[in-house]
Amino acid sequence: MDTHKKIREHISALSDGELPKADVELAFAALQTTDGQNAWNTYFRIADALRAQATPELSSEFAAKLAVRLDAEPAPVPGKRAAIGAAARPGDGAPAEVTVKPSIVGAS
16 A cells, blocks of 8 residues: 555544554654645545535525415414324324414514
8 A cells, every 4th residue: 555545544544533543643744744734624524524414505585485475374273183183083093182382483
């Protein structure tokens, strides 16, 4: 195995916290070079990308459009059966009744 590849593997293992103590000094020496620093940055960008959850890009008007749609929906009525609760029969493992509680979001 070539030395450059071995050093990059050491840096990768160091960034994952999996490098044996015997190889730490070699990895730290490699981090003093431009190639070592580039490898370190690359491995951290990869790790960040793997940990990140994808979030969709939302248009600048998204919140306003959502507010309009929510305002157009009827408010839930306390104590009324939800569609899922009305269809469920007692004893079949599903709840006999599901109630919807009023929200205090946006209350002044």
